[in-house]
Amino acid sequence: MPDPVRVLVTGAAGQIGYSLVPLIARGHLLGPDQPVILHLLDIPAAVQSLEGLEMELLDGAFPLLRGIVATTDILHGAAGVKVAVMLGGFPRKEGMERKDVMAKNVTIYKTQATALEAHADNDVKVVVVANPANTNALILKEHAPKIPSKNITCLTRLDHNRAVAQIAHRAGLPVPNVRNVIIWGNHSSTQYPDVNHGIVKTLDGSKKPIREVIKDDAWLNGDFIKTVQQRGAEVIRLRKFSSALSAANAVCDHVYNWVRGTPEGQWVSMGVSSDGSYGVPVGLMFSFPVKTRKGEWEIVKGLKIDAFSKEKLDATTAELVEEKALADSIIKGSSQ
Structure with missing residues (x-):
């Protein structure tokens, strides 16, 4: 060893x-x-x-x-x-x-x-x-x-896992059959769980877009997003404690894929330093779809962002910019 x-x-x-x-x-x-x-x-x-x-x-x-x-x-x-x-x-x-x-x-x-x-x-x-x-x-x-x-x-892999699990449950399929969902932005209630580029491997072995399999855009654009965004709060309401088991599992998934790589043709969600992709300010810590290989991550580029998604990305970006400004002001104040 x-x-x-x-x-x-x-x-x-x-x-x-x-x-x-x-x-x-x-x-x-x-x-x-x-x-x-x-x-x-x-x-x-x-x-x-x-x-x-x-x-x-x-x-x-x-x-x-x-x-x-x-x-x-x-x-x-x-x-x-x-x-x-x-x-x-x-x-x-x-x-x-x-x-x-x-x-x-x-x-x-x-x-x-x-x-x-x-x-x-x-x-x-x-x-x-x-x-x-x-x-x-x-x-x-x-x-x-x-x-x-x-x-x-x-860590935004917990949110990613929550989104994958919701789709798999809705489709009546195992979790590994759902691929390439995305968590954009902040690990907060403004995060955007995006299924527009995701695929599902059906029981007959074919691969189809998530929206084609689920066939319920109202749910995907509404309750699905809210469920993922609010899942942590719901766990606290029921258990009286924050998510521990699922968070620990997500940490392992995050690091394992980072070190060992993502499967060919698949990506995961990670909060990383923005390089300006998708209009996110450079240097902001933002959840993107990433592919990993030999301990290195790379943001998946060139994905089409529709108007609905653009609005969601803008909202979570604005929250992170505000958080950064608040942190910067605290740091500046403490150094004076």
Whole structure:
């Protein structure tokens, strides 16, 4: 087997971390032939939960798990890591305005950016999960200029998976039969789940456009979009906790495809730094359809965007531009 890869998980003692780390230890993040050393980072108040998580990982006797670094020190946690999964962030609490949450996360992600830049592997791959994921990733990117911007991403694979699952369920087909849906924009309620370029492999083996198989444009342009946009809130309403199992699974899907590649003719959704494609401002962290190969992603170009889709893209772009301006103002204020 190859040498172990060091994987950092921040906020590891939280709900998503508890669901994620055994998946990593079982090879779902980097593959069934890749040993890992897990770096588990959390705040001092969670140290006992972190110790308990380390005990459970040891008790799991995972064949691919070659070591555990459980720490509350970001410098120690970042040392030598090749993959960083950023679950940790300050959640919005009752009575807090968005700028207050952003201010907390600016401080957190500036610190983590500095640590990763100084101590992680030179080619570290980062996926930001904590909300607001796109803007947290942007903050990290701007404060870690030595890390290639293409190596910093945010998670919209959960939204992508939700969209695929909704289409598969509606069509009465297995999930792998649905391909090339797209999540555009922000990991928020303005995101746009787009099926216009997606295909379905039917039971007879033929490949047909999603709209041709579903045959219900009113649903695809209405309830389908709302369901995907609001799915996280609905899970919280029912479970009283945020999505953990599905988020952990999506993190594994995101990194696995990034490292191992996407199948020929298929793409997935990733939040990446815009190169100006589809009119999105350069440098904005935005979810695009991407193809991946040998650890590199590439935005799928040249897709036709109709008027309905253009309106949706403009709305989510505007929200991200506003978030970026708010983050920039907080950063500027804190440096004065």
